[in-house]
Amino acid sequence: MVAWNYAYWKRFDFDIEDDMLEIRSGVFSRRKREVPLKRVQNVDVRENVIQQALGIAELRFETAGGGTTEAVLRYVSTDDVNKLRQNYQSFKEGREVTVESEKEDKLLYEIDALEMGILCLTAYSLATSIAIFAFITFIVFTFDVGLDLGMGIVGDSLVLAISLLILISILGGWLFNAGRKFIGYFNFKLYRSGDTLKYRRGMLRQYSGTIPLDKLQNITIRENVLQRMIGYGALDIDTAGYAVQQRSESGAEVAIPITKIHNIPEIIKQVEGVELQELNNIAERAMQRYGIRYSIIAILISIPIYLFTELQPITLLLIIVVLFLSALAGAYLKWIHKGYQTLDNYLMTRNGFWRRQTKIVPYYRIQNVIIQSGFLQRRWKLASVIIDTAGTYISIGGEIIATDLDKNDAKNLGEKVFQKLQKSLKQYRKQKIEEKKQRKSRNQKPETKKKETNEE
Secondary structure (H helix, E strand, O other): OHHHHHHHHHOOEEEEEOOEEEEEEOOOOOEEEEEEHHHEEEEEEEEOHHHHHHOEEEEEEEEOOOOOOOEEEEEEEHHHHHHHHHHHHHHHHOOOOOOOOHHHOEEEEEOOHHHHHHHHHOOOOHHHHHHHHHHHHHHHHHHOOOOOOOOOOOOOOHHHHHHHHHHHHHHHHHHHHHHHHHHHOOOOEEEEEOOEEEEEEOOOOEEEEEEEHHHEEEEEEEEEHHHHHOOEEEEEEEEOOOOHHHHHHHOOOEEEEEEEHHHHHHHHHHHHOOOOOOOEOOOHHHHHHHHHHHHHHHHHHHHHHHHHOOOOHHHHHHHHHHHHHHHHHHHHHHHHOOEEEEOOOEEEEEEOOOEEEEEEEEHHHEEEEEEEOOHHHHHOOEEEEEEEEOOHHHOOOOOEEEEEEEHHHHHHHHHHHHHHHHHHHHHHHHHHHHHHHHHHHHHHHHHHHHHHHHHO
16 A cells, blocks of 8 residues: 555646646556646635644635536645645636735635524524434334433423434434534635635634635625524525535635624625615515415424324314414415515525525626426416526525516516616626737736847
């Protein structure tokens, strides 16, 4: 194993020349890979505890459309990491390589103790609690552990034992996610350098990297119900450089893990120049549809309660009333937390109650506009407008969608988005041409000056 790893290390080298990252590797079968820097979406650095002690790191170059990371440099010295990142940043900005200085970067956000505490307190996950409950139940019933109900605080009550198990699962799920958030986002900082965001985070394993704003696909404001109750939320910036399995590992898209919700519009304005507006509500008929759907669920729950329990009539009636009131409240909450808005250069959509997501997508990043109407939607004369971008598949919430609009409003929205897409594409191409000319002129000036000096 030592001999093989030595040979692998000896036969592995890399270099950046002009606009190309070149990697050569392989002990017996040689492989040469060339990655154009203009195709790179993100550059991420990972360092675990051992790597930090040895002064090495893992450098990842992410490109659009790949199922895996395009180029991985696993054991690179920190000096080489900084050099490679400087070369990439200089290539993007069209300038000569200079010594990178964090003092030149503008600090946009730094997590403080209060925000870290709120992030941990609101980091509950139902899926984790269910997993813990299933694991404990499996251990108890498989190995006959703790089934002597005559002992301990639960006595002979099976209901109390199950209730205690549920409580342990909820607390365990919360503690697990709180610890994961604390370790993952410890000392989180976000900088801006030109048109690139830079982040640093992590305790046991440190992450740092770049989020190029010119590769931005969409911006997402995330708020779970606990965070929304106390006025906090998170901000994601999605690019097309990550596959589904990479998102949970990288964390590069998380621009702001948590902050006061009224700070987010100002941050978005600084980052992308977008001024948020109030959203339009979806069709009121959609609320009636949700109410009927949830009422049917309430009926299905009420039937077995009536058939298989011996409750007093007044108690049974009270339960049914509570179920139907909950159905109506759920329909209203689902309806009120949906919306959409068309801005000058961006489209906004919002969905979700337990985990509400507001997505902001530039028109020039839209690849497809779909107007969809299912069987039940057609009965209610409703339709949904689905927006497809190169980064849609990595979004946790799935598609960017304005759902359950009046069918005429959906048609008008689809046509309006398509028209704005064509207009914004022309503006975007014109802007990129101007930027390219400016970079070219900046690169030519030093050469001209040097030539004139030689002639003198």
